[in-house]
Amino acid sequence: MRIQDIIEGKKEWRAHMARVKALPKDYQIVYKEIQKYLYKVGPVELTNGIGLLSxxxxxxxxxxxxxxxxxxxxxxxxxxxxxxxxxxxxxxxxIYQESVNQKGNEAMKED
Incomplete structure (x- = not known):
């Protein structure tokens, strides 16, 4: 990743968070909880930008x-x-579940 890409990503994130801060307080609270939830659950696409959050x-x-x-x-x-x-x-x-299943299947084949 180039430095310019990192800088652009930070600018995009700051603009995104400015939109969040412009929301009413109850919306901000729920947005932050949604953000935490999505980061924990981990949709893979979420790491490729902020499209879903936007x-x-x-x-x-x-x-x-x-x-x-x-x-x-x-x-x-x-x-x-x-x-x-x-x-x-x-x-x-x-992805983790698929990995565990694959390892389990491989272990069963070895027996």
């Missing part, structure tokens, strides 16, 4: 402009909202 901000900005409470946008179960967003995405948990 989409969430777009949704939140629209909800806030309509005067909606953040839970009207996400629903009461924020984790289920996140799971629905990444349901078709490969996660690090999926």
């Amino acid at each position: 989409g969430i901000i777009d949704l939140f900005e629209e909800g806030a402009s309509l005067g909606k409470n953040v839970l009207e946008v996400t629903g009461e179960d924020v984790a289920a909202f996140c799971d629905d967003l990444i349901k078709d995405s490969k996660t690090y948990a999926d």
Whole structure:
């Protein structure tokens, strides 16, 4: 990765976080919890940019402009909202499970 790519990535992230800080406080809190959840669950695509997170901000900005409470946008179960967003995405948990299954199958073949 080039230095210029790192600098551009930082600029993009700062602009992204400025959008988060412009949201109402309840939206900011839920956004940060979503961000933590997604980083823990680990959709692989999340590391390739901030597209999914930007989409969430777009949704939140629209909800806030309509005067909606953040839970009207996400629903009461924020984790289920996140799971629905990444349901078709490969996660690090999926990769780990595949690795464990492969090692188990290899061990069974050795017997």
